[in-house]
Amino acid sequence: xxxxxxxxxxxxxxxxxxxxxxxxxxxxxxxxxxxxxxxxxxxxxxxxxxxxxxxxxxxxxxxxxxxxxxxxxxxxxxxxxxxxxxxxxxxxxxxxxxxxxxxxxxxxxxxxxxxxxxxxxxxxxxxxxxxxxxxxxxxxxxxxxxxxxxxxxxxxxxxxxxxxxxxxxxxxxxxxxxxxxxxxxxxxxxxxxxxxxxxxxxxxxxxxxxxxxxxxxxxxxxxxxxxxxxxxxxxxxxxxxxxxxxxxxxxxxxxxxxxxxxxxxxxxxxxxxxxxxxxxxxxxxxxxxxxxxxxxxxxxxxxxxxxxxxxxxxxxxxxxxxxxxxxxxxxxxxxxxxxxxxxxxxxxxxxxxxxxxxxxxxxxxx
Amino acid sequence: xxxxxxxxxxxxxxxxxxxxxxxxxxxxxxxxxxxxxxxxxxxxxxxxxxxxxxxxxxxxxxxxxxxxxxxxxxxxxxxxxxxxxxxxxxxxxxxxxxxxxxxxxxxxxxxxxxxxxxxxxxxxxxxxxxxxxxxxxxxxxxxxxxxxxxxxxxxxxxxxxxxxxxxxxxxxxxxxxxxxxxxxxxxxxxxxxxxxxxxxxxxxxxxxxxxxxxxxxxxxxxxxxxxxxxxxxxxxxxxxxxxxxxxxxxxxxxxxxxxxxxxxxxxxxxxxxxxxxxxxxxxxxxxxxxxxxxxxxxxxxxxxxxxxxxxxxxxxxxxxxxxxxxxxxxxxxxxxxxxxxxxxxxxxxxxxxxxxxxxxxxxxxxxxxxxxxxxxxxxxxxxxxxxxxxxxxxxxxxxxxxxxxxxxxxxxxxxxxxxxxxxxxxxxxxxxxxxxxxxxxxxxxxxxxxxxxxxxxxxxxxxxxxxxxxxxxxxxxxxxxxxxxxxxxxxxxxxxxxxxxxxxxxxxxxxxxxxxxxxxxxxxxxxxxxxxxxxxxxxxxxxxxxxxxxxxxxxxxxxxxxxxxxxxxxxxxxxxx
Numbered sequence: 001x002x003x004x005x006x007x008x009x010x011x012x013x014x015x016x017x018x019x020x021x022x023x024x025x026x027x028x029x030x031x032x033x034x035x036x037x038x039x040x041x042x043x044x045x046x047x048x049x050x051x052x053x054x055x056x057x058x059x060x061x062x063x064x065x066x067x068x069x070x071x072x073x074x075x076x077x078x079x080x081x082x083x084x085x086x087x088x089x090x091x092x093x094x095x096x097x098x099x100x101x102x103x104x105x106x107x108x109x110x111x112x113x114x115x116x117x118x119x120x121x122x123x124x125x126x127x128x129x130x131x132x133x134x135x136x137x138x139x140x141x142x143x144x145x146x147x148x149x150x151x152x153x154x155x156x157x158x159x160x161x162x163x164x165x166x167x168x169x170x171x172x173x174x175x176x177x178x179x180x181x182x183x184x185x186x187x188x189x190x191x192x193x194x195x196x197x198x199x200x201x202x203x204x205x206x207x208x209x210x211x212x213x214x215x216x217x218x219x220x221x222x223x224x225x226x227x228x229x230x231x232x233x234x235x236x237x238x239x240x241x242x243x244x245x246x247x248x249x250x251x252x253x254x255x256x257x258x259x260x261x262x263x264x265x266x267x268x269x270x271x272x273x274x275x276x277x278x279x280x281x282x283x284x285x286x287x288x289x290x291x292x293x294x295x296x297x298x299x300x301x302x303x304x305x306x307x308x309x310x311x312x313x314x315x316x317x318x319x320x321x322x323x324x325x326x327x328x329x330x331x332x333x334x335x336x337x338x339x340x341x342x343x344x345x346x347x348x349x350x351x352x353x354x355x356x357x358x359x360x361x362x363x364x365x366x
Numbered sequence: 367x368x369x370x371x372x373x374x375x376x377x378x379x380x381x382x383x384x385x386x387x388x389x390x391x392x393x394x395x396x397x398x399x400x401x402x403x404x405x406x407x408x409x410x411x412x413x414x415x416x417x418x419x420x421x422x423x424x425x426x427x428x429x430x431x432x433x434x435x436x437x438x439x440x441x442x443x444x445x446x447x448x449x450x451x452x453x454x455x456x457x458x459x460x461x462x463x464x465x466x467x468x469x470x471x472x473x474x475x476x477x478x479x480x481x482x483x484x485x486x487x488x489x490x491x492x493x494x495x496x497x498x499x500x501x502x503x504x505x506x507x508x509x510x511x512x513x514x515x516x517x518x519x520x521x522x523x524x525x526x527x528x529x530x531x532x533x534x535x536x537x538x539x540x541x542x543x544x545x546x547x548x549x550x551x552x553x554x555x556x557x558x559x560x561x562x563x564x565x566x567x568x569x570x571x572x573x574x575x576x577x578x579x580x581x582x583x584x585x586x587x588x589x590x591x592x593x594x595x596x597x598x599x600x601x602x603x604x605x606x607x608x609x610x611x612x613x614x615x616x617x618x619x620x621x622x623x624x625x626x627x628x629x630x631x632x633x634x635x636x637x638x639x640x641x642x643x644x645x646x647x648x649x650x651x652x653x654x655x656x657x658x659x660x661x662x663x664x665x666x667x668x669x670x671x672x673x674x675x676x677x678x679x680x681x682x683x684x685x686x687x688x689x690x691x692x693x694x695x696x697x698x699x700x701x702x703x704x705x706x707x708x709x710x711x712x713x714x715x716x717x718x719x720x721x722x723x724x725x726x727x728x729x730x731x732x733x734x735x736x737x738x739x740x741x742x743x744x745x746x747x748x749x750x751x752x753x754x755x756x757x758x759x760x761x762x763x764x765x766x767x768x769x770x771x772x773x774x775x776x777x778x779x780x781x782x783x784x785x786x787x788x789x790x791x792x793x794x795x796x797x798x799x800x801x802x803x804x805x806x807x808x809x810x811x812x813x814x815x816x817x818x819x820x821x822x823x824x825x826x827x828x829x830x831x832x833x834x835x836x837x838x839x840x841x842x843x844x845x846x847x848x849x850x851x852x853x854x855x856x857x858x859x860x861x862x863x864x865x866x867x868x869x870x871x872x873x874x875x876x877x878x879x880x881x882x883x884x885x886x887x888x889x890x891x892x893x894x895x896x897x898x899x900x901x902x903x904x905x906x907x908x909x910x911x912x913x914x915x916x917x918x919x920x921x922x923x924x925x926x927x928x929x930x931x932x933x934x935x936x937x938x939x940x941x942x943x
């Protein structure tokens with residue numbers, strides 16, 4: 001229980017920081033919708049908390065049984081996005097439910113973590129040793145890759161390059177953490193990276209632009225480079241102690257686009273400075289570290305891999321988002337977990353943390 | 367197991383990388399980015415004050431400011447820029463291409479308005495303002511500009527305005543002047559620029575990403591320049607300039623007791639408005655003109671004074687007891703000095719001092735001068751303020767040239783001959799003086815022995831800046847001697863044979879001395895310097911016509927001026943005493 005308490009307290013702290021940042025970056029905008037946005041986020045956090053409690057009290061082993069169902073549901077939802085999806089900001093990523101929009105790609109992340117964890121922790125029926133020791137290149141890499149690449153392809157087609165790449169990262173991380181031979185992984189990497197230059201033609205125009213702008217934001221300071229430049233200015237101008245809550249000019253005066261979603265970190269950094277950022281990153285680090293230590297202590301292979309997958313995904317998402325805010329990574333749509341406005345992301349993150357807690361709770365059983 | 371440890375370290379590594387990235391951005395380059403963020407959201411809107419007015423002694427405004435209207439285009443609001451520019455061109459009768467060029471060259475950022483046309487008149491500004499809704503993004507901005515109400519009147523006293531040049535900038539940088547500042551050139555505008563100049567104020571405004579005002583951060587009200595009050599009488603100045611007309615020359619009227627300049631004209635003149643309106647061809651014509659219209663002939667160029675100088679020689683000889691009022695010489699039309707013959711302009715016969723002054727007899731003054739010697743004449747001329755600046759308020763005053771035996775030895779490496787003394791005593795030779803110096807000299811006779819300091823500034827913002835330093839010097843001259851010369855100066859006008867006889871019968875008692883200064887090549891310079899009662903005081907007047915012929919012509923101009931002034935004082939606000 002002690003560990004559950006730690007995770008949920010840190011998560012709620014981060015979520016609260018997120019809410020005050022969302023409030024700060026939207027309270028000056030006109031329109032009732034903007035004024036209400038932080039309230040919606042509070043609602044999502046409460047819902048997320050409820051999900052966390054439900055999942056953490058559930059036996060995570062049930063996920064093992066649900067794996068194929070979850071995978072199928074995930075594919076179904078992704079297909080549904082193509083048919084019924086809501087188009088927003090030029091992308092078709094959302095499904096409209098009763099009163100909110102749901103983003104299946106967020107859901108896909110956790111599903112893939114569960115699926116891969118199960119796939120690599122299958123045991124031999126003869127001597128209950130892990131099958132992954134015996135995996136050749138086909139069963140070790142190609143088969144799981146095919147399974148992963150179907151949802152990833154669907155997600156990238158939406159287009160949501162960020163979430164797609166997150167799942168590929170997850171896949172790589174899981175491969176590395178299981179017993180698949182290192183040389184297979186290297187061969188796979190080489191084969192995957194070789195056609196990358198040809199992939200250029202398959203990228204959308206705006207994605208190409210973003211990549212070019214990442215290399216040199218000044219090529220188009222008022223167009224595609226604008227976000228990166230403004231975001232860097234926002235972070236940098238926070239200096240050591242920041243401009244103070246509700247006093248950030250970049251976020252408040254709308255120089256910074258998307259200051260309540262993907263670029264919430266910049267809005268936060270502007271107002272709280274280096275000091276605030278270090279505290280925030282420390283909180284994230286504690287969360288990820290806790291996840292990793294749960295994974296390390298778990299003897300159940302499924303639980304171990306799942307915990308690793310979930311916590312690594314959390315860490316990598318934080319890294320990509322913050323690096324993107326600082327102009328160190330190309331602008332891909334990766335939300336900052338627990339802070340960015342958006343129900344799906346908040347819910348999925350809380351569910352992941354719930355799974356972690358559940359693994360920790362059941363550890364004693366094995 | 368090793369892979370799990372590597373993953374743990376990997377997480378630590380990426381978080382440390384983020385912290386270092388932030389450290390770089392926020393701590394090392396923080397100040398830089400802070401400035402950028404301020405530049406993003408803070409806009410300065412300058413507001414101009416107006417330059418101080420220049421007014422005459424009665425409070426009539428000579429130079430004021432009017433509003434000129436500039437047409438600006440705010441790029442972010444100008445949706446159909448091309449059509450707007452075409453319409454603007456038609457309205458203002460300006461070529462569309464010029465507008466486009468001005469727009470392209472002036473464009474800085476979408477939220478900074480670009481000036482496309484300057485200085486349109488009031489009617490057009492109104493017309494544009496009415497069409498505001500058809501021309502989105504077009505703005506009219508009023509700007510105070512200098513307005514010379516009377517055009518070229520008193521142009522040399524006032525000076526003109528122009529963009530600061532390098533020389534002035536290096537001199538004035540420490541006083542807060544900047545490049546592109548508009549400063550005075552010449553006259554009061556230059557000399558008192560520091561008082562006249564306005565201080566720019568402005569608003570600093572916080573704007574959002576579309577350049578819309580969010581809130582006012584600060585406001586500094588613009589400060590208007592201080593008003594400068596001159597001793598000039600606008601009406602007299604107008605009379606003087608009218609009568610001087612197109613003739614080359616200068617007229618100075620000065621209060622004999624206080625040194626206040628009542629009028630000061632120099633011709634040819636210029637219209638300071640051409641510098642405001644940036645009429646480049648007119649400006650370059652001004653600079654190229656051989657008659658140098660930008661020169662104030664009253665103070666900035668020196669001429670041989672000719673016979674005017676005889677008044678000093680007469681007084682010097684009386685003071686030094688070389689002659690007395692009854693000393694008589696016979697004029698035979700020429701005098702032999704050494705081996706050289708010096709001519710008189712006529713054959714006057716026997717002349718005492720009174721007649722000699724009235725007739726401006728050269729013979730009398732050759733002889734008197736030779737009795738005095740070059741050094742004595744120099745001493746007296748120096749006492750009367752020749753050969754040095756008068757201490758006048760305006761810049762670019764020259765001190766003229768007062769020769770002496772020592773000066774000749776030092777500068778020309780020659781001995782001073784009696785011939786030099788003879789030339790010197792009739793105001794010829796190397797002697798050069800400005801009309802203002804001659805006016806000041808004559809004032810000594812008018813006010814019975816005081817050398818005044820001529821000045822043109824009465825007050826700046828209600829205070830006279832120089833009253834404590836300006837004083838009149840008493841020259842130690844016996845009043846008896848002074849009266850003898852004054853008698854002579856009176857005779858110049860009174861005697862029917864006097865050289866200034868045209869000035870009699872004006873209804874006021876005019877005294878003075880004419881001069882016809884030889885200045886080859888070209889005609890002689892015509893001088894008249896005299897004084898007459900005016901407005902309860904005495905006014906010294908100098909009429910100088912450059913290459914204008916004999917002094918008689920100056921007397922004619924002087925007569926017209928005095929006649930007009932009398933008419934003005936009779937019908938005007940003043941009562942003549």
